[in-house]
Amino acid sequence: MQTSILNTINTPEDLRKIPAEKLPQLAKELREFIIDVVAAKEGHLGASLGVVELTIALHYFFNTPKDLLVWDVGHQAYGHKILTGRKNNFGTNRKLNGLSGFPKRSESIFDTFGVGHSSTSISAALGMAIASKLNGENKQHIAVIGDASIASGMAFEGLNHAGVTNTDLWIILNDNAIGIDPSVGALKEYLTKAGIEKKPKQANIIEALNFHYSGPIDGHNFDSLFSAFEKLKKVNGPKFLHVITKKGKGLQKAEEDQVTYHAPGKFDKKTGEVFPKNDQHLPPKFQDVFGLTLVDLAHENKNIIGITPAMPTGSSLKFMMQKFPDRAFDVGIAEQHAVTLSAGMATQGKVVFCAIYSTFLQRAYDQVIHDVALQNLPVIFCIDRAGLVGEDGATHHGVFDIAYLRCIPNMLIATPSDELELRNILYTASLGLNHPIAIRYPRGRGTIKDWKKPLEKIKIGSSKKIQSGKKIAVLSVGNMLQNVKEAAKSFPENSIEIIDMRFVKPLDEEQLHQIFKKFKKVITIEDGAVCGGFNEAVLSFANKNRYQSSIIPIGIQDEFIEQGKTAELHELAGISVKKIIAALEEEILSGH
Secondary structure: OOOOOHHHOOOHHHHOOOOHHHHHHHHHHHHHHHHHHHHHHOOOOHHHHHOHHHHHHHHHHOOOOOOEEEEOOOOOOHHHHHHHHHOOOHHHOOOOOOOOOOOOOOOOOOOOOOOOOOOOHHHHHHHHHHHHHHOOOOOOEEEEEEOOHHHOHHHHHHHHHHOOOOOOEEEEEEEOOEOOOEOOOHHHHHHHHHHHHOOHHHHHHHHOOOOEEEEEEEOOOHHHHHHHHHHHHOOOOOEEEEEEOOOOOOOHHHHHOOOHHHOOOOEOOOOOOEOOOOOOOOOOEHHHHHHHHHHHHHHHOOOEEEEEOOOHHHHOOHHHHHHOOOOEEEOOOOHHHHHHHHHHHHHOOOEEEEEEEHHHHHHHHHHHHHHHHOOOOOOEEEEEEEEOOOOOHHHOOEOOHHHHHOOOOOOEEEOOOOHHHHHHHHHHHHOOOOOOEEEEEEOOEOOOOOOOOOOOOOOOOOOEEEEOOOOEEEEEOOOHHHHHHHHHOOOOOOOEEEEEOOEEEOOOHHHHHHHHHHOOEEEEEEEEEOOOOHHHHHHHHHHHOOOOOEEEEEEEOOOOOOOOOHHHHHHHHOOOHHHHHHHHHHHHHOOO
16 A cells, blocks of 8 residues: 555645655645545635646745745635645634635745735735845745736736846746636637647737746646746746646546536535535525526616626626627626726616625725716626625625725615515616615525516615514614524514615615614614624714614624634624524613
């Protein structure tokens, strides 16, 4: 029986003691280890399988952590984590109080920069390289970036600056022609030609930016990698190595279906078959309600356009792309472009639905203000993954959108509580609005199986009373209503008044006047940041109208929430059914 090489490695220093001829065997073991853990524990799979040889080669050749290695996004960094002292607790990856699913500075000295969003690696590594030069330090700085991420504007900004520096900066392009969905755009086509033709002249776009270009080379061949590293080490200034890899390599199913196996859930580690999910009887995912409703609306209105920055599957815009390919656009990892493209279309009378995750809309904040709201263009922002999203952790939780949007003039903010509300606000927005609107909805499934009801127009700024009560009022936004209704079952009938506010901006002031005249205690509940969020909007209303009622906030406090199952994080954040019951009991028992 062959002795395990991987079991002898706890740090890259251990790795460098292994004879180079044994590295292919180590690569095989590392792939098997990743497959074993992810098959049982879930997580991101394809990206890490695709860079196994590259990961080993980087830590073998460079003197990490003195030489600084920066991963872009971090989906591909599982092998890196396993080789840098985290093998024995890798089973806790993405779990509550376990390892983060992404590189994280507080977790390891080998994680030189915290990531989770794309296209940050070049700027970060360049910053490190300039600092090293100023400090008189002799070290290398390596950014590993994918072909989808390098097409982002921020990556180009970093390349543009790096080209006029004389820093020890390496850009390793991990080119596999796919991010989460297939890569799109002219640069992707350019790189594909470079990979097929393998002619240096295809590198002109990189060389024009003053980089020394090398490649493309086979990213699964150690001899090719080490040969390229040795040659580039002798080159002064910024250098660019184009590496061709296959996402999902080593697991046939993952190679054949790279979209599904980006993060497949649990699967059979031997065959690669994803375990079937018995979810046909379950209510739909909010993203599918959005995507399928948009198709329904687009059938009736030829001016409807759908736009997403690189998330057609995740946002379910894929349904419209299949039905109306000339009216639905994946613009790549380019959130700023997506927003201003939407604004440009809106000036020409198009009804534009820009589908974007809450955490990624943060990347286009100036465009939301300057290009959309300032011009009062009726772009419809469909903000998926609002609230706590679970195992992806702090980089992906959508908890800041209410706070950062409600301060923007002209912006409407809708918070549908279930599938029917989402469907109807999408319909309402499609009929034409005088302002831009943000419609936020959570990751995961709703509660209503029979959701394809006749469409109804919603009055902008209207709330809905769910039940009447006499002791305390609860003002809820979004899907927190489900937790509130469940919590209210633990109390006598008619004790708790529940209002589904539906909108954070504008607030239903008529409803709020009635609430504050009737109750001395009002609880606000949101799955977003309390600082600047819905609670502060209600506080501002009460203060302006000189109401004296106590207003108790339940929501995400002034801290970053890490990874874990969504239910676990709801409990930690105090917005679970159990915690809402406890808060209601405390306020009711403390008197009117």
